[in-house]
Amino acid sequence: xxxxxxxxxxxxxxxxxxxxxxxxxxxxxxxxxxxxxxxxxxxxxxxxxxxxxxxxxxxxxxxxxxxxxxxxxxxxxxxxxxxxxxxxxxxxxxxxxxxxxxxxxxxxxxxxxxxxxxxxxxxxxxxxxxxxxxxxxxxxxxxxxxxxxxxxxxxxxxxxxxxxxxxxxxxxxxxxxxxxxxxxxxxxxxxxxxxxxxxx
Amino acid sequence: xxxxxxxxxxxxxxxxxxxxxxxxxxxxxxxxxxxxxxxxxxxxxxxxxxxxxxxxxxxxxxxxxxxxxxxxxxxxxxxxxxxxxxxxxxxxxxxxxxxxxxxxxxxxxxxxxxxxxxxxxxxxxxxxxxxxxxxxxxxxxxxxxxxxxxxxxxxxxxxxxxxxxxxxxxxxxxxxxxxxxxxxxxxxxxxxxxxxxxxx
Numbered sequence: 336x337x338x339x340x341x342x343x344x345x346x347x348x349x350x351x352x353x354x355x356x357x358x359x360x361x362x363x364x365x366x367x368x369x370x371x372x373x374x375x376x377x378x379x380x381x382x383x384x385x386x387x388x389x390x391x392x393x394x395x396x397x398x399x400x401x402x403x404x405x406x407x408x409x410x411x412x413x414x415x416x417x418x419x420x421x422x423x424x425x426x427x428x429x430x431x432x433x434x435x436x437x438x439x440x441x442x443x444x445x446x447x448x449x450x451x452x453x454x455x456x457x458x459x460x461x462x463x464x465x466x467x468x469x470x471x472x473x474x475x476x477x478x479x480x481x482x483x484x485x486x487x488x489x490x491x492x493x494x495x496x497x498x499x500x501x502x503x504x505x506x507x508x509x510x511x512x513x514x515x516x517x518x519x520x521x522x523x524x525x526x527x528x529x530x531x532x533x534x535x
Numbered sequence: 536x537x538x539x540x541x542x543x544x545x546x547x548x549x550x551x552x553x554x555x556x557x558x559x560x561x562x563x564x565x566x567x568x569x570x571x572x573x574x575x576x577x578x579x580x581x582x583x584x585x586x587x588x589x590x591x592x593x594x595x596x597x598x599x600x601x602x603x604x605x606x607x608x609x610x611x612x613x614x615x616x617x618x619x620x621x622x623x624x625x626x627x628x629x630x631x632x633x634x635x636x637x638x639x640x641x642x643x644x645x646x647x648x649x650x651x652x653x654x655x656x657x658x659x660x661x662x663x664x665x666x667x668x669x670x671x672x673x674x675x676x677x678x679x680x681x682x683x684x685x686x687x688x689x690x691x692x693x694x695x696x697x698x699x700x701x702x703x704x705x706x707x708x709x710x711x712x713x714x715x716x717x718x719x720x721x722x723x724x725x726x727x728x729x730x731x732x733x734x735x
Contacts, residue, residue, distance in 0.1 A: 339628060340601035346586035349579045354567050360555065366625055367554050368583060369590055369599060370644075376587030379549045380580040383568060386546040387576030390569055399569060401540035425566055428539060444570075 343369070395466065397442040397459045399424045407440060414438045415470070419477040420463065420493065422446050422486060430479065438477070441466065446485035447492060455492060463493070467500060475503045482509050543569070595666065597642040597659045599624045607640060614638040615670070619677040620663065620693065622646050622686060626679065638677075641666065646685035647692060655692060663693070667700060675703045682709050 339347070343365055351361035368376050392398070393405035396418075400406065407413065407427075417438030421427055427440050443458040467473055476497055480486035494504045510528030511520050520528070539547070543565055551561035568576050592598070593605035596618075600606065607613065607627075617638030621627055627640050643658040667673055676697055680686035694704045710728030711720050720728070 339624075340590060340599065340606070342582075342586040342589040342601055343599060346582045349582040352575075352579075353564050355560065355563070362625055362628070363555065364553050365586065366599075366623065369587060373587055375552075376583050379552075380584040382542075382546045382549040383576050383583070384580040386542040386565065387569060387573055389542045390540055399540065399543060399566075401542055406540070423566065424539075425562055428562070 392442075396440045397444060397462065398427050398440055412437075416472055417475045417477060418463075418466075418473055419479050421479050422481055422489075426479065426481075438475075443480070443489065446480055446483070446489040448485045458489070460493065460496070464496060467497070467502060473502060475505060478504065478506045592642075596640045597644060597662065598627050598640055612637075616672055617675045617677065618663075618666075618673055619679050621679050622681055622689075626681075630679065638675075643680070643689065646680055646683070646689040648685045658689070660693065660696070664696060667697065667702060673702060675705060678704065678706045 346365045346368070347358070347361045350356055350364050351358050353361075356364070368379065389401050390399050391401075391403065393400040393403055393408055395404045395408040398405050398407065402409075414437050418441050419430060419436060419438055420441045420443060421430065422443050422445060424442055427442060430436050430440070441459065441463050443460065443463075445453050445458050447453060447455060447458070463476075467476070476493075478490040478493055480489045480493075490506055494506070497504045508531050509524065510531055511517060511524065517525070546565045546568070547558070547561045550556055550564050551558050553561075556564070568579065589601050590599050591601075591603065593600045593603055593608055595604045595608040598605050598607065602609075614637050618641050619630060619636060619638055620641045620643060621630065622643050622645060624642055627642060630636050630640070641659065641663050643660065643663075645653050645658050647653060647655060647658070663676075667676070676693075678690040678693055680689045680693075690706055694706070697704045708731050709724065710731055711717060711724065717725070
């Protein structure tokens with residue numbers, strides 16, 4: 336016989352469908368939600384449905400936004416000559432946290448991954464190319480895809496596509512992370528750090 | 536400037552308020568929810584509010600239930616002479632999974648924890664004692680609180696309270712977990728295993 340009433344079963348299985356949440360964590364979360372004041376559950380529930388309802392993709396950069404175009408694309412104070420290409424909206428947030436970048440973004444929503452059947456046609460690549468022809472003021476595209484096999488492949492692919500247009504195409508640097516001892520760096524990273532050395 | 540629209544910020548902070556979910560995980564979950572079809576978010580949202588709305592505590596055993604008394608308390612096929620005392624509804628589920636127990640439960644909703652200001656009056660202890668006087672057919676109380684300092688203390692406290700009534704009070708066994716090598720057992724567990732040895 337089931338140890339839980341159906342409503343809890345349903346909640347647990349819904350929570351367990353989230354990435355990185357297993358059956359046990361889902362159960363723990365469900366019990367936590369049920370142990371809180373009723374307000375808590377209704378606020379959580381409302382935040383989920385409202386976010387899904389109000390948030391869409393910016394038609395320019397494909398970042399998540401509540402307005403179209405998004406705040407970043409509309410911001411006249413930003414540098415509209417540079418576009419930073421990233422894999423996901425979370426990467427935009429990571430870039431913004433550096434406070435070192437004031438240009439625009441382009442979110443691909445993934446990377447080329449033949450193993451998972453994700454080809455260039457599944458990404459917002461074509462949209463980037465039309466955006467570049469529509470905005471001749473763009474003079475640099477920074478490729479900030481992940482330092483993974485897929486991210487590297489996507490960057491290489493994009494660089495080859497953009498090159499004919501004559502727009503400067505750069506890749507973010509790879510090397511030893513700050514605060515890390517050299518002896519703990521893996522050989523691929525150290526190799527990249529060496530190859531990318533810069534004159535002081 | 537914020538990198539996310541307010542609805543996402545709100546969702547992320549709501550998700551981050553769940554136990555064991557940090558800022559980064561909350562962000563990952565939020566992006567996942569937003570990347571799924573709208574149906575997904577509405578189902579998740581509904582499961583949360585419905586569960587909170589429909590689920591309450593059984594007035595007998597204080598387990599989570601949609602009916603009162605709960606399915607287990609109402610089940611005439613179960614052994615109504617034994618009550619197993621546990622700390623949380625998740626423990627009821629764990630006990631049920633063993634398929635070794637067919638008695639009733641009593642959920643304390645915590646354990647005595649002076650460090651967190653949880654005393655006997657914050658648990659469903661008084662309710663257990665009135666339940667025992669109301670149901671003289673109960674002839675054994677199994678103390679299945681956790682094998683932690685708090686769980687042990689709660690079991691000791693309860694045993695002392697129940698003893699005068701003459702009802703048999705037992706504690707679940709502690710020892711080497713199944714499938715474990717002796718050499719990896721900590722000394723407290725091994726000590727308990729030795730003390731609790733049984734004749735074959």
